[in-house]
Each structure stands twice: as C-alpha cells, then as structure tokens.
Amino acid sequence: MLAVGVVGAGVAVVTMRNIIHSAVAMMVCFGSLAGMYALLGAPIVAAAQVLIYLGAISVLILFAIMLTQAGDATIPAPYHRQMPVAIVVALGITGLVLWAVIQTDWAAAAEVAGATVDAIATALFTVYALPFEIISLLLLVAIIGAIYLARRPEEDERAG
Amino acid sequence: MPTLEGYLVVSALLFGIGAFGFMARRNAILMLISIELMFNAVNLSLVAFNAFVPNDSNTGAVFGLMIMAVAAAEVTVGLALVIAIIRTRQTAEVDQYSDLRE
Numbered sequence: 001m002l003a004v005g006v007v008g009a010g011v012a013v014v015t016m017r018n019i020i021h022s023a024v025a026m027m028v029c030f031g032s033l034a035g036m037y038a039l040l041g042a043p044i045v046a047a048a049q050v051l052i053y054l055g056a057i058s059v060l061i062l063f064a065i066m067l068t069q070a071g072d073a074t075i076p077a078p079y080h081r082q083m084p085v086a087i088v089v090a091l092g093i094t095g096l097v098l099w100a101v102i103q104t105d106w107a108a109a110a111e112v113a114g115a116t117v118d119a120i121a122t123a124l125f126t127v128y129a130l131p132f133e134i135i136s137l138l139l140l141v142a143i144i145g146a147i148y149l150a151r152r153p154e155e156d157e158r159a160g
Numbered sequence: 161m162p163t164l165e166g167y168l169v170v171s172a173l174l175f176g177i178g179a180f181g182f183m184a185r186r187n188a189i190l191m192l193i194s195i196e197l198m199f200n201a202v203n204l205s206l207v208a209f210n211a212f213v214p215n216d217s218n219t220g221a222v223f224g225l226m227i228m229a230v231a232a233a234e235v236t237v238g239l240a241l242v243i244a245i246i247r248t249r250q251t252a253e254v255d256q257y258s259d260l261r262e
Contacts, residue, residue, distance in 0.1 A: 003170045006204075010174050010197055014181030019190055026193050029174075033200055036170075039162065040211040042221045052228045057196065057235050064189055064239045068246045079184050080255065086183030094176030101168045106212075115210055115221040123217040124225070135229045142233035149240035152247075 002039070005032030019065055027058045042115040167208035175201035186253045188242045192235060199231045 009029035016022040030053040037046035080086070124132055174197055181194030203224045210220025246252050 003166065006170055007173050007177070010177040013193060013197065014177055014185060014190075019187055022190055022193060026196065029197070030200065033204060036167070036204060037207055037224075040167070040207050042207050042211065042224070045207055045221050045224050048225055048228055052232055053196075053200070056232060060235060060239060061189065061193060064243060067243060068189065068252055080186045083184040086180050089183060090176045090180035093179055094172050097172035097175065098169060101165055101172060106164050115207075115218045119218050120221050120225070123219075123222050127217045128222050128226075131226055135226055138233050139229060142236050146236045146240040149237065149244050 002032045002035045005029070006036065019069065020062070023058065023061050023065060026061070027054055030054050030058065040115075042120075044117045044120050045115070164208055164212040168205055171201045171205040171208070174198075174204065186255055188245070188252050188254050189239070191254065192238050192242065195238075196231065196235060199227060199234075203227050 006029055009025045009032065012025035013022045013029060016025060030049060034046045034049040034054070037043075037049055178194045178197030178201060181197065182191050185191055185194065206220040206227070207224045208220075210218055210224070213220075242252070245257065249256060
C-alpha cells in the first residue's frame with residue numbers, strides 16, 4: 001500500500017505538467033515514506049520526516065514556486081530534449097540496483113529490531129557526537145548563505 | 161510482513177524516478193524536487209538496513225536523520241540560488257541559462 005503511494009506519487013512528481021501538482025504529489029510521496037519509516041520501527045525518523053520534509057521543505061518549495069511562477073504554472077513543454085537519454089540512464093541505474101538487490105542473498109537479515117528514540121538519542125550524542133556538531137555548523141552556514149543569496153540587490157544599495 | 165528486498169526495490173524505483181526527473185525536466189525547481197526524491201530513496205534504504213541488519217548503535221537511523229538535515233540545508237541554498245537566478249533571468253527553464261555558451 002505505502003509502496004504504491006511512494007512510487008505512484010514519485011511518478012506523478014516527474015510527469016505532472018503543472019509544477020504545483022508536482023509539489024503536492026511530492027508531499028504525498030514523503031508522507032507515505034514517513035509511514036514506511038514507522039513500519040520499520042523507527043518512529044523518530046518518521047516524525048523527523050513529517051516535520052522536515054512535509055512541514056519545512058514542502059512549504060519552502062511551494063513558496064519558491066509561488067514567488068517565481070507568475071499566474072499559470074503549467075508549462076507547455078515540460079521535458080528537456082535529452083529526455084530519451086534520461087529514460088535510458090534512469091532505467092539503467094534502476095535495473096542495476098534491482099539486479100544487485102535480487103542477486104544478493106538476504107537470508108541473514110530477517111529480523112526487525114526497532115530503532116527506539118532512546119537508542120537513537122544515545123547513539124547520536126555518544127558515537128556520532130562529532131557528525132552531530134558538524135551538521136549544526138552546516139545548517140548555520142546554509143542559513144547565512146540562503147539569506148545572502150536570496151537578498152534583493154536594492155536592499156544592498158540602501159545598506160551601503 | 162514486508163521484507164528487506166521489498167524496501168530496497170521501492171528505494172531503487174524511487175531513485176530511478178528521481179534521476180529521470182532530474183535529467184528530463186526543464187524546470188529548475190522541479191530538478192530540485194527530483195534531487196529530494198533521490199535523497200529520500202537513499203534514506204529509505206538506510207533505515208531499512210538499520211531495521212533488518214543487527215547493529216549496536218543504530219547507524220542507519222542516525223545517518224537517516226543526518227541526511228535529512230543535510231537535505232534541508234541543500235534545498236535551502238538551492239532554492240535561494242534558483243530564486244536569485246530566476247530574478248535576474250526571468251525564467252525557470254534551465255535551457256535558457258546559456259550565457260556561457262554564447
């Protein structure tokens with residue numbers, strides 16, 4: 001069920017003509033993924049998926065679409081001229097990964113061991129403390145960079 | 161009970177869809193959305209491996225969370241760049257960004 005939601009919404013994202021429809025399909029896709037994370041016994045990842053992707057990134061993308069598309073967001077010719085190549089390459093990648101998945105014997109991996117909030121928190125602040133700190137620095141840099149890039153040039157002149 | 165293969169197949173399909181969207185669409189924002197799809201595909205496979213392979217410190221789930229943070233940073237900067245480009249070029253079509261060729 002959820003897999004159908006993920007793949008179907010994913011196909012809708014890349015084939016829709018109206019870019020706002022694509023963004024809504026993307027939200028459906030991310031929501032189904034959150035359900036899959038919950039099924040996989042990782043409730044904190046599911047919660048983060050809902051907060052970050054459904055809450056933050058989707059709203060950010062919808063805002064960007066509304067800021068940039070004046071009026072009708074339907075595009076007459078949505079595809080690049082390299083689409084045939086894109087189909088071949090995408091099918092190649094997918095086929096290769098699927099072949100690897102099917103060829104491998106996954107018999108050893110059969111149990112679902114839940115990743116509880118406790119366990120993840122302990123791992124995050126002990127074993128992975130350094131990556132955690134680096135991520136916080138990266139987010140700070142991204143915030144500053146985004147503000148700098150999205151600033152209007154005339155504000156610059158007024159300040160200087 | 162879903163198997164590890166099932167999750168990995170979904171992940172591979174989603175990655176392929178994202179790769180196709182990135183290469184075939186002409187809208188810059190849609191290319192960013194496709195990148196997000198690929199991020200999510202990899203995230204799904206990491207969390208699935210974490211759930212099915214016995215391990216001590218939940219590496220897959222922790223790195224899933226970290227990839228989400230990196231993806232948030234990436235989409236913030238990416239959208240800021242796209243908005244800045246659209247403001248100067250008045251179009252979101254990547255075909256039109258051909259200044260260096262002319």
